Amino acid sequence: MTPSKTQGPAAERERGSAAFAGDPDSGAGTVVLTVNGDRRTLADGATIADLLRELDLDPRMIVVEHNGEILRRDAAGPVHALRTGDIIELVHFVGGG
Amino acid sequence: MVTTVTSLAELSAADAALTIGGREFRSRLMVGTGKYASIPLMRDAIAASGAEVVTVAVRRVDLDRSKDESILAHLDTSRYFLLANTAGCYSVADACRYARIARAAGFNEWVKLEVIGDEATLLPDPVGVVEATRVLAAEGFQVLAYTNDDLITALRLEDAGAAGVMPLASPIGSGLGLLNPYAIRTIKHRLSVPVIVDAGVGTASDACLTMEQGVDGVLMNTGLAAAQDPVRMATAMRHAVDAGRQAFLAGRMPRREVAVPSSPRTGMLG
Numbered sequence: 001m002t003p004s005k006t007q008g009p010a011a012e013r014e015r016g017s018a019a020f021a022g023d024p025d026s027g028a029g030t031v032v033l034t035v036n037g038d039r040r041t042l043a044d045g046a047t048i049a050d051l052l053r054e055l056d057l058d059p060r061m062i063v064v065e066h067n068g069e070i071l072r073r074d075a076a077g078p079v080h081a082l083r084t085g086d087i088i089e090l091v092h093f094v095g096g097g
Numbered sequence: 098m099v100t101t102v103t104s105l106a107e108l109s110a111a112d113a114a115l116t117i118g119g120r121e122f123r124s125r126l127m128v129g130t131g132k133y134a135s136i137p138l139m140r141d142a143i144a145a146s147g148a149e150v151v152t153v154a155v156r157r158v159d160l161d162r163s164k165d166e167s168i169l170a171h172l173d174t175s176r177y178f179l180l181a182n183t184a185g186c187y188s189v190a191d192a193c194r195y196a197r198i199a200r201a202a203g204f205n206e207w208v209k210l211e212v213i214g215d216e217a218t219l220l221p222d223p224v225g226v227v228e229a230t231r232v233l234a235a236e237g238f239q240v241l242a243y244t245n246d247d248l249i250t251a252l253r254l255e256d257a258g259a260a261g262v263m264p265l266a267s268p269i270g271s272g273l274g275l276l277n278p279y280a281i282r283t284i285k286h287r288l289s290v291p292v293i294v295d296a297g298v299g300t301a302s303d304a305c306l307t308m309e310q311g312v313d314g315v316l317m318n319t320g321l322a323a324a325q326d327p328v329r330m331a332t333a334m335r336h337a338v339d340a341g342r343q344a345f346l347a348g349r350m351p352r353r354e355v356a357v358p359s360s361p362r363t364g365m366l367g
Contacts, residue, residue, distance in 0.1 A: 096154025
């Protein structure tokens, strides 16, 4: 199976940015992200840590992928500022075989 | 006269530990955590199985549910060795992505690598799994590669750097048991890395027959989770894996096409 050029986080991000252009939600003071496939608006300057707090998720139980890049545990904290169009995947372990 | 009864546990202790990627395990039964009717049932069944290696899947957090808990909330990670899988991945890129995410969780560098080739049968994509094994092994992963019961693919996986090879007994979740004992035996004979048969084991006799082929271990999930009584089945599987292992080590008698009496032919009454 050859991965298509239209797939993957980078392509998704491009589409995401296009979709957000002119979006009333993406006005000044907010950032509009795609989190696990759903659009989510946060205050400007929000970080991954803010996002996790808002979603009431324990950072120790989560792996964060930011625009296709897996964040190290210590990088999932305040330093990683979010921008409109960012694609976030919040991932964890579930039951499986 | 004193009779010494050697228990299964004592016999198992006499067996060498299962060593994969430099790590030793006492149990040769590995179990999954999917499809249980409840969390307590899963926990009890895993405990009854005696397994040390427990598989988990990598998925998005469900943000719509008020409390979608990680399976880690229900597993003692100091007691069990977590083996993340790449179940549901149909491409090399996806499988590698899931493996890297799993590693970032910080438990270990192991992955049960699945690259699935067909939705209906969930049979592995042998070309994809060899390629993904090469990529991940080079990144320092201990790759346990899920594959067909095909010798050549198994050899290619070993060559690609797999820490262990996991040929199927039969398709995932089918419970059809060991369909090709010859193929599994051949793979075990030819590979240097451990061979863990994964998928398709439906009941204790399947597990026992599989271990009798000389493989290093068995991994199962649905065989326990879908049993009427998963805890009792886990106990049965634990004994079956032990029994099959002991039978293999003992060396079975040769098969004969004719009967040979067990009692003396001589000394019959006149």
